[in-house]
Amino acid sequence: MNNVFKGPDALKDYLNPGKHPNLPMVELPASLNPFAKDKVRIFAKLMGQSPLGNVKAVPAFNMIREMFLRGDLEGVERLVENSSGNTVFSMALAARQFGVERTQSYVPSEISWNKLLMLQFFGIEPIVNQEPQNPVENDPATGVFKARRDGNEPDAVNPGQYENPDNPNAHEKWTGPQIWQQTEGKIDIFCAGLGTTGTLIGNARFLKEKNPELKIVGSLRAPDNYVPGVRTQDLLKVVDFDWRRHVDHIEFVKTKASYISSMALSRRGILAGPSSGLALVGLVNHLRGLKKDNLLEAMRRSSSGEIICVFPCPDGPVPYLDEYFKYIDASHFPPIKNEELLVNKP
Numbered sequence: 001m002n003n004v005f006k007g008p009d010a011l012k013d014y015l016n017p018g019k020h021p022n023l024p025m026v027e028l029p030a031s032l033n034p035f036a037k038d039k040v041r042i043f044a045k046l047m048g049q050s051p052l053g054n055v056k057a058v059p060a061f062n063m064i065r066e067m068f069l070r071g072d073l074e075g076v077e078r079l080v081e082n083s084s085g086n087t088v089f090s091m092a093l094a095a096r097q098f099g100v101e102r103t104q105s106y107v108p109s110e111i112s113w114n115k116l117l118m119l120q121f122f123g124i125e126p127i128v129n130q131e132p133q134n135p136v137e138n139d140p141a142t143g144v145f146k147a148r149r150d151g152n153e154p155d156a157v158n159p160g161q162y163e164n165p166d167n168p169n170a171h172e173k174w175t176g177p178q179i180w181q182q183t184e185g186k187i188d189i190f191c192a193g194l195g196t197t198g199t200l201i202g203n204a205r206f207l208k209e210k211n212p213e214l215k216i217v218g219s220l221r222a223p224d225n226y227v228p229g230v231r232t233q234d235l236l237k238v239v240d241f242d243w244r245r246h247v248d249h250i251e252f253v254k255t256k257a258s259y260i261s262s263m264a265l266s267r268r269g270i271l272a273g274p275s276s277g278l279a280l281v282g283l284v285n286h287l288r289g290l291k292k293d294n295l296l297e298a299m300r301r302s303s304s305g306e307i308i309c310v311f312p313c314p315d316g317p318v319p320y321l322d323e324y325f326k327y328i329d330a331s332h333f334p335p336i337k338n339e340e341l342l343v344n345k346p
């Protein structure tokens with residue numbers, strides 16, 4: 001594949017995950033892998049290396065294209081979605097290729113300022129929503145409910161990433177096969193952060209079909225902890241997918257640990273955002289538990305002599321830069337010399 005996109009469908013093809021080489025997968029060095037000596041190998045799957053720079057480029061393209069093929073976009077002038085940023089950004093850009101120019105997004109009130117600017121930069125209309133911390137089923141205060149309601153208006157449509165089967169289907173079709181191929185079928189543990197749960201379900205379906213022994217770990221935010229794109233167990237109530245059926249273990253991860261882990265990955269050249277850090281911390285915690293229960297050794301013996309783990313990195317750190325300075329204390333950052341000379345200070 002020469003990686004050239006041309007002709008009348010160049011942009012549509014460029015956004016199509018099926019028309020790209022495999023996204024990179026990179027093994028963590030021993031400095032980032034506390035179990036390297038136990039013959040555990042950990043690989044980051046860099047979903048942020050897709051054309052739109054985040055994991056959601058994959059399901060967004062699939063959802064929009066399938067809607068177009070079914071005729072669901074006929075007469076539609078605007079998309080409405082609930083999204084922490086990445087989905088709606090990816091959807092809006094895909095939708096323009098399929099004839100829908102306008103996109104509105106309900107965003108959580110905790111959204112970072114940079115992400116809001118990003119949405120505006122790309123011509124997406126943000127609607128800030130104060131999410132209930134403990135929503136009831138079908139809670140009318142949630143952005144998910146409001147986007148669904150608005151999507152019923154005659155000129156609008158709500159792709160509904162929390163219930164649309166083309167979200168997990170996209171990962172089953174494209175991401176899972178890549179991971180299987182890139183690990184030469186030797187993957188033992190897959191660990192992903194849970195937002196809509198599409199990444200976890202799609203990959204789990206494909207990988208477990210290939211190897212039913214493979215373990216699936218889901219990383220969630222610990223209660224009252226914030227990590228963009230990922231949910232707490234309570235907030236998963238708005239998700240309609242049957243994610244529990246696909247998960248073997250759940251890990252709860254805190255905000256600070258997620259941001260520190262993401263910064264450590266990024267400083268080694270693996271550009272990984274906060275939810276990548278969350279997935280890695282969840283994986284490491286899970287491995288620690290296995291080791292404590294003497295299960296790591298048994299698992300290694302029954303696999304290829306080593307344990308191969310993969311965690312997807314949904315995006316990079318740059319859209320969240322201001323947040324790192326909020327959640328990580330100043331001692332982690334080099335001081336700025338001659339700061340008093342700066343013309344533009346925050």
Ligand SMILES: Cc1ncc(COP(=O)(O)O)c(C=O)c1O
Binds near residue numbers: 056196228273
């Ligand atoms: C940054 C980030 N991380 C993780 C996720 C979770 O992925 P999924 O929705 O497939 O569970 C998302 C989803 O929006 C995201 O934007």
